[in-house]
Amino acid sequence: MARAADALLLLSFGGPEGPEDVIPFLENVTRGRGVPRERLDEVARHYLHFGGVSPINALNRGIIAATEAELATAGIDLPVYFGNRNWTPMVEDTVARMAADGVRSALVFPTSAWGGYSGCLQYHEDIARARAAFGAGAPELVKLRQYFDHPLLIESFADAIRAARQELPAGRRDRARLVFTAHSVPVSADLAAGPPGDGGRLYSRQVAEAARLCAAATGFTDYDLVWQSRSGPPRVPWLDPDIVDHLEDLSGKGVDAVVVCPVGFVSDHLEVIWDLDSEAKDKAAELDMAFARAATPGADPRFARLVVELINEHLTGTSPRRLGKAPQYGCTRNGTPCTPGCCAAPARG
Structure with missing residues (x-):
């Protein structure tokens, strides 16, 4: 109609x-x-x-x-x-x-x-x-x-992941870990996300689904989903782990190269260029970890x-x-x- x-x-x-x-x-x-x-x-x-x-x-x-x-x-x-x-x-x-x-x-x-x-x-x-x-x-x-799962959005992210992987040193490229990020929210807000009776966690479920689709489109069978840009008092639980903390964990497991895809963001606005291109990238350098960030689709x-x-x-x-x-x-x-x-x-x- x-x-x-x-x-x-x-x-x-x-x-x-x-x-x-x-x-x-x-x-x-x-x-x-x-x-x-x-x-x-x-x-x-x-x-x-x-x-x-x-x-x-x-x-x-x-x-x-x-x-x-x-x-x-x-x-x-x-x-x-x-x-x-x-x-x-x-x-x-x-x-x-x-x-x-x-x-x-x-x-x-x-x-x-x-x-x-x-x-x-x-x-x-x-x-x-x-x-x-x-x-x-x-x-x-x-x-x-x-x-969040529109084919054109997933295609754009998938191509950006491939391009970012190519930016890594050739010797580390094939073993790079794919890490998806999205904006953290209070756990209570995520539990309440969705219509009554739908089970809650609508936001985190949708982000996880978008990450799964992007990983499948790029041939990654294993990947991580983490969070960034949390705010508010420390006593309030937010979705975690944080991207910077996660990079430290990966380094402790021997990971020396990552592709980070900000799947939760439409554009490269400030929270992307500060939290990822500055803080996360600096942490990766400190850990001697090769770091490449996929572009957003906007x-x-x-x-x-x-x-x-x-x-x-x-x-x-x-x-x-x-x-x-x-x-x-x-x-x-x-x-x-x-x-x-x-x-x-x-x-x-």
């Missing part, structure tokens, strides 16, 4: 674009969570190491440009808008501009492939908040489905094709293309979760 849409909204996390933006941005990210100022200052140093500029907005603009070209090639007339949760362009402002432009119904593509609170439900909250801020007459906003032309495929699914009723067996949930409307009580927000503090 055909369903109409007037526009596409790319909805993302946001990031600072200058040193003066860093602390206000981090205050937006942590609002209501009681994070002490010294922790913000610590994270701010990561951004200031790169001139106070996160690459995420530029990467998203690249995805938008590629998607616009792909839409034109496919003959789909949809203007593409850009909105963020935590920094300009803020999604509330973008939705207001869409309404002023006459948009009545838009599809929303989130830069997260996953279920769970941070990967899915929080985007619903962004949509609902932006519509409420505008008030009566706000455009209808339909969030597109989760896409800059791959196939990613824009993935976006357009998801749009076509919605507009034409085409069956979803997916490779995995882990649960995956579909389009939702106006910030309403797929199921009441799905993916509860993690407890703060």
Whole structure:
């Protein structure tokens, strides 16, 4: 059944674009969570190491440009808008501009492939908040489905893994260990991830499935899945092991070469280039371990094709293309979760 849409909204996390933006941005990210100022200052140093500029907005603009070209090639007339949760362009402002432009119904593509609170439900909250801020007459906003096991995403990661392996010294290449990483979340949040009665752990199950598919596509029969970028007080359990700790464990077992694939990330934003290209890479050098990091798929032309495929699914009723067996949930409307009580927000503090 055909369903109409007037526009596409790319909805993302946001990031600072200058040193003066860093602390206000981090205050937006942590609002209501009681994070002490010294922790913000610590994270701010990561951004200031790169001139106070996160690459995420530029990467998203690249995805938008590629998607616009792909839409034109496919003959789909949809203007593409850009909105963020935590920094300009803020999604509330973008939705207001869409309404002023006459948009009545838009599809929303989130830069997260996953279920769970941070990967899915929080985007619903962004949509609902932006519509409420505008008030009566706000455009209808339909969030597109989760896409963690889409063939184009898996193909892109698989090619990136092959390319990274070729960067390793020839003498260590064939014995390199494949290590997948994704953003850690509180264990309590992962346990609550998914609709009631679905068993929880939706996020970690989806990440594990994507890792399995990527490993199979590249001929690795054995691999590891670890986590990165945890935050919050140490007393709160998060998914582990951490990538840096895991490299030490691997070294103790005689592993001297790794390919690290950030399967949980769409783009090379700050948490990838700091946690992997800086901290993990430095730890590997300290351990005399050859290290190569696979690229994320956002800059791959196939990613824009993935976006357009998801749009076509919605507009034409085409069956979803997916490779995995882990649960995956579909389009939702106006910030309403797929199921009441799905993916509860993690407890703060």
